[in-house]
Amino acid sequence: MFVEIDGERRPCTARGRGKGAVVGDRVTVEGDVVTSFGVRKSELVRVDALGDRPHVIAANVDVMFIVCAVEPPLREGLIDRYIVAAHAARIAPVIIFNKTDLWLDDDPEDEEDFRDRLSPYPPIGVPVHYTAALEDRGLDAVRESMKGRLGIFVGHSGVGKTSLLNALSPGLANRTQELSEQSGRGRHTTTHTELFTLPDGGEVIDSPGIRAFGLWAMAPEAVKDHFVEFAAYAGQCKFANCVHDHEPGCAVKAAVEAEEINPFRYDAYLRIKESLADDRP
C-alpha cells in the first residue's frame, strides 16, 4: 500500500493490525511498515463480489459523491442504495450528474427529463450538482463541498469519476493518466482505490466503478430508518414496529398517497427492503 507522509507518497508494507488499514485511514508507520491505524470516524462497507463478506471500502469519509451521468444510463436504484449506505455510515451524500454537455447540445427535453428524475433528492437533503468534467463546467459547487473534507467518488464505471478528479485538479491529471496507461488497457478504467489531496483543500478518493452495491449487515427492518423523509410520519403509524409495507394505519403510506413523500423513493424503499430479505439465509 501507499502512505502519504508529509505530502509525499511512499510504498509501505503492513504488519499485524496495520494489515486492516484501508484508504482514508490515518496510520502509524515504523520505517516503511504500517503497524496500526487510528479510530475511524466512519466506515463505508459493502459486500464483496461473492456477496457474503463485508468489505470496508474506505475509512473516515465525510462526504460521498454519487456520480451518475447522461450515459451510461441513469439508475436511481443505485443512487438510493448509496444514500442508505451513506446515511447508515453517517456520511453526507451528494449527487453529481456529469456529462451535461451531451444533453445541452442535443435535446432540451432530455435535460428536463433528467432534472425531473433527480428532483426527489434535494428535498431530502441530498444536493445535486450538474457538471461537464471535460468542459470544466459546474465544478465550483463541487469544489466548495469538498473543502476541508474527505470525499469519495462512487458510481457506475464510465460515468466520469476520474475525469472529474482530473478536472478539479489538473495537477493530478498527469499522474492518473500515467497509472492508467501502465495498466495497458484500452479504456482508462480505474482498477484500484486511491486518495488524492486537492490543492484547494480537501481530499478525495477515486474508486473503481461498480455494477451493484450490496448493503452489508443491514436488517430489512432497519432500512426505513435510512429514508429520512419517513421520519416525520413514522411516529403516527398505528403500530410502533410498522415497516410501512402492508400494515394497516400506516402514516408513511398515507403520506405517499397524499404525495407528501415521493412515490419513487417509497418504491425504492420497498425494493431495497425486499432485496435484503431475499439475501437472508
Ligand SMILES: Nc1nc2c(ncn2[C@@H]2O[C@H](COP(=O)(O)OP(=O)(O)OP(=O)(O)O)[C@@H](O)[C@H]2O)c(=O)[nH]1
Ligand atoms: N462527453 C463527456 N464525456 C465525459 C465527461 N466526463 C467523462 N467523460 C468520458 O467518459 C469516459 C469515462 O470516464 P472516466 O472518468 O474514466 O469514468 P470513471 O467513472 O472513472 O470510470 P471507472 O474508472 O471505470 O469507474 C471517458 O471516455 C471520458 O472521456 C463529460 O463531462 N462529458
Ligand SMILES: [Mg+2]
Ligand atoms: Mg475511474
Ligand SMILES: [Zn+2]
Ligand atoms: Zn408505517
